[in-house]
Amino acid sequence: MAFSSSLWSSLFIPNQNRTNTFSKFSHKPSKPPLFALPPLSTATAADVSGAIDGTTLAVVSGGLAAAAAVVVSLTDPERRRQMQAEEVGGGDKEVVREYFNKSGFERWKKIYGETEDVNRVQRDIRLGHSKTVENTLLMLKDEGSLQGVTVCDAGCGTGSLSIPLAKEGAIVSASDISAAMVAEAQKQAKEQLVASGDRPAPVIPKFVVKDLESLDGKYDTVICLDVLIHYPQSKADGMIAHLASLANNRLILSFAPKTFYYDLLKRVGELFPGPSKATRAYLHSEADVERALRNAGWKIRKRGLITTQFYFANLIEAVPM
Template identity: 35%
Template structure:
């Protein structure tokens, strides 16, 4: 399957049944045990990113941020509350619209600009670029292309997650494929750490923080990198 087919499949999923599933996970609805573990892991990941942000060089006046693959806007809202002007973009229109609605409800409409966009079409320069739980859906070659593009948009800080390779996690994801369709995980592509580190170096960025977040069925590596 080529990159365009991956994107079409993801757009269809996250703008359809996936929107209902993931907006519930990102929200406060009652969930199954599997989805509760994903919510817990995702919340832990976002909180860790914010804790790291407090330890990184302070942003300039009127900082700009890009939340690529914004989902329902949880991280966009956190950045806006910290003074960032945020561009929140998602491949799925329903996700971008949900972020816009959340921004309006929180009184942050003027600080968060939402758009429907393919990750690779995003442009501009930002003090901070974040991309959470998006790159996990792509195999190595498009992963490198997309990570490199995100790095090119960052003047200073780059946050992202990827699914680390390990035999245990490979078996874990295979087990997930046997769950009922309503509980089944989306396709996850595992990436070796060495490829991530080499891509960052090729893009002129230095790994600053890295942590594996593992809770139930949520397993990801969170990375913070800085422009050299």
């Protein structure tokens, strides 16, 4: 579950030595470029074949921001989302579950996979997500071997993080709200986690169908990548506290950063939902996430920004105070 962006950089905000790792000090994101394609909401970030390939999108620049704001103010994407919720008989959670079990599953399976049957935007989102996974693994291994470390992968998708964690020797409990995603993750794990030479096969992650609220147990590390976009800040606060309560040592989160610029582009993007229905997409400011962590007794130790042309995410590692 990813998010689209307009930034052109494909790396973290760098350290002084420009290595592809986190700095343990706070950094401010670089200024966005002058021109950008407006990002689409969560579903259409993946379903850009209907939105970008088939539709001419407005190009937003600093000079057009005011005009775009006026256009956005005259639209009602909330009404479209309300109709979605009514169709599936629930709220945000039901819409997300329905989407990722049906039309969204095939789209995200392609993005998370290796097939060449993706368009330019989907390929770019794949790159952004893979960088998030790569840098999460770097953070984890920076503390030493993962052999025997218990990890909860909350919102595992098709196993793009769970499987590499298992290859490193971690004992992984993975979950997703989508039964289709979980089934695909199990299939991929069985295919990839095999014995090699004198090395025994890694322990296959335990995959279950659960939403974040239903997770329980205790783990050395809890990881939740690209999922908070489905939670408004009022609910994200409680969800962050819940995830922190499951972790003994570390909590790693990624979320779509909320700034005036990103928020405006997201809202403009909602004007072009494409043929598929979009799930609601929530951006979160780093200050709000940090406050929620602090209230739960945790503090941010590492932080960074990952961006490609159509994907953006803050990635943070938190530890108990």
